Amino acid sequence: MPESAGLGQINAMKLTKAIVGAVAAIVFAGTCLADVPDLRPVSRQDAQAVALGALRPYVRPAHIVRYPAVIETRVPDVRPVKRDMFLPRARWDFKPGGQLWTRAAMSAVAGHAAVLTSVVPRDIDRWCPAYADHGTDKRRAFWVGMMSALAKHESTYRPAAVGGPDLWYGLLQIYPATARGYGCRATSGAALKNPTENLSCAARIMAVTVPRDNAVAFFDRRWRGVAADWGPMTKRGKIAEMAAWTSAQSYCQPLMNMRPVARTQTGVSLSSRSATPIQD
Incomplete structure (x- = not known):
């Protein structure tokens, strides 16, 4: 091949x-x-659908499973404490810090001096004509208003006022030994210059003398009630002036005397109380 x-x-x-x-x-x-x-390519929507499809509900632990559902209809044993925002008119409203003093006095009368609102003093008609018919809030307001009226004559609303040869201190001119005798927290002149402590101590003193004598300022062989510890409450002219002021306040007026307040075209109230408190 x-x-x-x-x-x-x-x-x-x-x-x-x-x-x-x-x-x-x-x-x-x-x-x-x-x-x-x-x-x-797998879209985002498809991926989310796959992920959701893989989810499975978990079995609840026995301690949170209820069969059937329980609905509470009774009033709870413990209720939150309502904060009382009602601030009555006081004679020191025009002073810087006046509303704080009012709040402190209201707190004291609602706390350790709460017994004041359960007493209807024998001379209350002179000081607060509708007191006996009103509830706790307005009764409390009267005592705070009365303290503010007393402060005018005791210290002219000056928390740092000192009377006599270093004897009486603060808004309501309290003697330190008296404060100690009634178990007040403020027991020194410096402490009694704190308006909150001074008003707290005053309320504590009144919570003893007013129920004891069933009086605001009543003379029966001696001065009784608040007048047992505060000099201006023994002066008839000052009593008349203070009582006239407290009696004129809304919290001492009968409900029938309350009338709707007229409004201007702009909706502003024509209330006798001005927007800026003035000195009485």
Whole structure:
């Protein structure tokens, strides 16, 4: 056999093998690709849907499972303490800090001096005509208003006032020994210059003398009630002036005397009490 014929035969065999291998590779690849699903990017919405679908509710612990649901209909044993925002008119309203003094006095009368509101003094008609018919809030307001009227004559509303040769101190001019005798927290002149402490002590003293004598300022062989400890309450002219002021306040007026307050076209009240408190 010629040499050229042998080479041609060899080349033909190699070509045949290459073709057969290529065909086999194509067939194999086609088979593999037929088993692969179409691939595409996962959208955010699809991912969220898959995540939500995987969520399963957890079983609640036994201590928070109630069958059936219990609805409380009774009044709770413990109720939050209501903060009384009612501030009555006081004679020191025009002074810086006057409302704070009123709040302190109201707190004292509502606290350790609460007995004051349970007493109807025998001379109360002179001081507060509607006192007996009013509830606790307005009775409390009277005692605070009376203290503010007394402060006018005791200290002219000056918390740092000192009377006599260093004897009486503060808004209501309290003697330190008297404060100690009645169990007040403020027992020194310096402490009694604090208006909050001074009013607290005054309320504590009145909570003893008013129920004891059943009086605000009554003379029966001696001065009784508040007058037992405060000099201005023994002066008939000053008693008349203070009682006239307290009697004129809304918390001492009968309900039938209360009338709606007229308003201007702009809706501003024409109340006799000015927006800026003035000195009485």
